[in-house]
Amino acid sequence: xxxxxxxxxxTKAKVLITGGAGFIGSHVNKLLTQKGYKTVVFDNLSTGHxxxxxxxxxxxxxxxxKSDISRCLSKYNVKAVMHFAAFTSVAESVSEPAKYYANxxxxxxxxxxxxxxxxxxxxxxxxxxxxxxxxxxxxxPEGHVLCPINPYGETKKMVETFLPDYEAAYxxxxxxxxxxxxxxxxxxxELGQWYDSFSHLIPLVLDAAVGRKRAVQxxxxxxxxxxxxxxxxxxxxxxxAGAHVLALESLLAGGGSAAFNLGNGRGYxxxxxxxxxxxxxxRKIKVVKAGRRNGDAPVSVASSRKAEKIxxxxxxxxxxxxxxxxxxxxxxxxxx
Ligand code: WQD
Numbered sequence: 001x002x003x004x005x006x007x008x009x010x011t012k013a014k015v016l017i018t019g020g021a022g023f024i025g026s027h028v029n030k031l032l033t034q035k036g037y038k039t040v041v042f043d044n045l046s047t048g049h050x051x052x053x054x055x056x057x058x059x060x061x062x063x064x065x066k067s068d069i070s071r072c073l074s075k076y077n078v079k080a081v082m083h084f085a086a087f088t089s090v091a092e093s094v095s096e097p098a099k100y101y102a103n104x105x106x107x108x109x110x111x112x113x114x115x116x117x118x119x120x121x122x123x124x125x126x127x128x129x130x131x132x133x134x135x136x137x138x139x140x141p142e143g144h145v146l147c148p149i150n151p152y153g154e155t156k157k158m159v160e161t162f163l164p165d166y167e168a169a170y171x172x173x174x175x176x177x178x179x180x181x182x183x184x185x186x187x188x189x190e191l192g193q194w195y196d197s198f199s200h201l202i203p204l205v206l207d208a209a210v211g212r213k214r215a216v217q218x219x220x221x222x223x224x225x226x227x228x229x230x231x232x233x234x235x236x237x238x239x240x241a242g243a244h245v246l247a248l249e250s251l252l253a254g255g256g257s258a259a260f261n262l263g264n265g266r267g268y269x270x271x272x273x274x275x276x277x278x279x280x281x282x283r284k285i286k287v288v289k290a291g292r293r294n295g296d297a298p299v300s301v302a303s304s305r306k307a308e309k310i311x312x313x314x315x316x317x318x319x320x321x322x323x324x325x326x327x328x329x330x331x332x333x334x335x336x
Contacts (some may be wrong), residue, residue, distance in 0.1 A: 021048025150295030192330030263302025
């Protein structure tokens with residue numbers, strides 16, 4: 001609630017954040033609150049961390065239960081939804097596809113059904129660079145063919161496919177964000193990646209730096225890349241949060257629906273990341289060379305020009321040093 005022009009009391013929209021107890025969702029919740037939005041976090045805490053729900057209302061519920069979603073939407077009159085709730089491990093999706101299709105696709109359909117019934121018309125979706133599979137060109141533009149090479153990417157592509165039909169039939173507008181490699185931590189060190197999400201490279205290397213892990217495995221050293229290891233586009237979670245607020249404001253102001261890449265447009269190899277961690281932490285990291293990991297693409301780097309142009313997205317933390325530096329501050333804090 002704030003005084004708008006002509007002294008009118010203007011109440012900013014209420015936003016439902018599914019998966020708001022998770023890594024990206026909690027950072028978006030913080031920024032939405034700072035911008036004056038009211039928020040409701042809907043989370044089953046299966047992988048999220050209750051301590052990350054520091055702002056807005058909390059509704060403990062499961063997207064696998066339609067009654068939970070209806071109860072939440074009946075209780076809170078939301079104007080928009082940001083849908084983060086999903087499983088996000090490429091490797092796990094290869095070994096447990098059923099779990100990924102059930103949670104990332106079926107449960108999203110449950111959510112979309114409820115939103116349609118309650119007339120919620122603004123949907124911001126956490127998609128992924130994994131929808132592209134092995135890129136035919138780099139940096140990858142949004143018009144690149146969607147050809148996932150793992151079930152995780154397939155689940156994200158499926159949901160993206162639903163959205164234009166929901167817009168055409170039910171007037172539900174959307175923004176799909178194809179995150180590249182989300183990393184880093186809240187610059188105020190209030191939020192970061194929690195232990196159970198440590199399947200990703202940077203937190204695992206930082207775990208080795210604090211001594212919680214003996215070594216880091218490098219999955220594949222024979223890729224067709226400069227040093228033989230996979231190249232990824234690491235993007236700061238605080239910058240991802242900024243893009244979500246821009247998309248919300250665009251949709252609420254009548255902007256059109258679209259899919260956007262969110263990355264830095266600069267790729268770093270696994271070994272480059274490890275070396276950067278050594279430089280920033282001053283710790284030596286023991287590396288163990290391992291075989292390739294199923295589902296991995298050799299290179300994945302974004303073109304984010306569309307988000308920069310249409311949403312006026314500007315990154316604050318685009319240097320790998322900033323990304324790893326904030327993650328290291330957080331890692332030291334939780335390792336105490
Ligand atoms: C990065 C690279 C591994 C761990 C992630 C998310 C996915 C999506 C895209 C948002 C790979 C290598 C890793 C280790 C290693 N993000 N690696 N040793 O798989 O690129 O995908 O970003 O939607 O949700 O999973 O990220 O951090 O798991 O792996 O060598 O101990 O590091 O093989 O090449 P990935 P990651």
